[in-house]
Amino acid sequence: MAHICLDCSYKGTRFPQGACPACGSRNISSGEKDTQAKPPSRWSLFVLFALWAYLFYAIAMKLLVD
């Protein structure tokens, strides 16, 4: 699990004696949620839909031309 120093923003997994190795502070936060997978946003779903629409459009045009 990653920890982050709240005083100097040092990130790491090893904090000897519970103190930040960079600045010596004990003001450390643990249990970050940064590594959790985020659900797909509305924008990414729109891009996915647009790509599929373009694919079908390209196939349809190719069939019409041939």
Ligand SMILES: [Zn+2]
């Ligand atoms: Zn620090």
